[in-house]
Amino acid sequence: MSRTSSVAFVGKGGAGKSTIAGTFARLLARSGASVLAVDSDPMPGMPYALGIPIEEGVIPNDVVVAGPENGARWILDPALDVATVIDRCAAVGPDGVRYLQFGNLRGHISTLQRSQHAWSQVVREVDTGTWHLVGDLPGGTRQAMSGWAKYADTVLVVVEPTTKSLHSARRLLNLSTASWAPRAVSLVANKVVDDSDVRLIEERLGIEVVGVVPRDAGVLAGDRVALAPLDAAPRGGFVAAVQDLVDRVGGLQYGGAESPVEESPVEEVRG
Ligand SMILES: Nc1ncnc2c1ncn2[C@@H]1O[C@H](COP(=O)(O)OP(=O)(O)OP(=O)(O)O)[C@@H](O)[C@H]1O
Ligand SMILES: [Mg+2]
Numbered sequence: 187m188s189r190t191s192s193v194a195f196v197g198k199g200g201a202g203k204s205t206i207a208g209t210f211a212r213l214l215a216r217s218g219a220s221v222l223a224v225d226s227d228p229m230p231g232m233p234y235a236l237g238i239p240i241e242e243g244v245i246p247n248d249v250v251v252a253g254p255e256n257g258a259r260w261i262l263d264p265a266l267d268v269a270t271v272i273d274r275c276a277a278v279g280p281d282g283v284r285y286l287q288f289g290n291l292r293g294h295i296s297t298l299q300r301s302q303h304a305w306s307q308v309v310r311e312v313d314t315g316t317w318h319l320v321g322d323l324p325g326g327t328r329q330a331m332s333g334w335a336k337y338a339d340t341v342l343v344v345v346e347p348t349t350k351s352l353h354s355a356r357r358l359l360n361l362s363t364a365s366w367a368p369r370a371v372s373l374v375a376n377k378v379v380d381d382s383d384v385r386l387i388e389e390r391l392g393i394e395v396v397g398v399v400p401r402d403a404g405v406l407a408g409d410r411v412a413l414a415p416l417d418a419a420p421r422g423g424f425v426a427a428v429q430d431l432v433d434r435v436g437g438l439q440y441g442g443a444e445s446p447v448e449e450s451p452v453e454e455v456r457g
Pocket of ligand 2: 205324
């Protein structure tokens with residue numbers, strides 16, 4: 187079966203994962219791809235970059251039922267196939283991007299179990315011959331190291347030219363040695379002011395960056411009034427750099443490969 191490519195964005199908190207991921211998803215959709223943005227951050231930032239209201243794209247409890255004995259605790263209603271769940275539950279955003287989050291964290295994390303299981307099942311069973319997945323993970327290493335980005339062919343580690351961001355990025359680059367290792371774990375430099383920032387990142391981490399995204403005042407100005415970069419600063423350096431990233435890693439270069447996703451990551455990160 188031919189399949190599309192999928193990417194996931196990881197990195198330290200505030201590095202710019204959500205802003206880049208949402209913009210990447212929209213630009214990829216503009217090229218004609220069917221894009222499903224998959225957000226596993228309980229404090230989601232991707233909707234802002236997509237231009238979707240923050241409360242949309244949550245899988246409601248009424249499509250989730252108790253799982254079989256010795257199986258997952260919660261499963262999607264077997265009467266519904268995954269395509270139907272996406273059709274019913276994924277928000278429809280600008281440029282036709284569909285968006286699924288695993289639940290806004292308003293109460294305790296345990297209240298999200300149903301939607302987390304459902305989200306994971308969708309990501310595992312989605313037709314990758316149709317959908318390009320663009321994923322956004324929470325800041326830090328925990329979720330990424332626990333296998334939540336298993337759906338991705340390419341994991342993009344977003345890094346700012348700061349010591350703490352470099353520290354997280356160094357750990358996250360170890361994903362290339364995980365048992366479920368993606369085809370590529372690549373580095374994206376963000377909030378870059380000049381060449382010395384890129385040199386610092388490449389020297390400290392010992393690999394070349396696959397993308398250089400400049401600090402863009404238009405992105406921050408848009409953020410102040412809740413406007414996505416593509417709506418606030420469409421001709422700025424940020425959008426141009428993310429387009430370049432889409433051209434490099436977002437296409438159909440992986441035709442014919444099998445999905446690396448084997449099992450639900452939900453159990454691994456409980457607690
Ligand atoms: N290239 C850039 N130029 C200017 N501002 C940027 C750029 N990239 C991101 N930002 C700003 O940096 C802030 C953090 O970005 P974002 O929310 O995308 O980070 P994140 O890595 O997703 O954080 P978290 O881990 O908290 O989810 C936002 O205010 C965003 O507008
Ligand atoms: Mg974020």
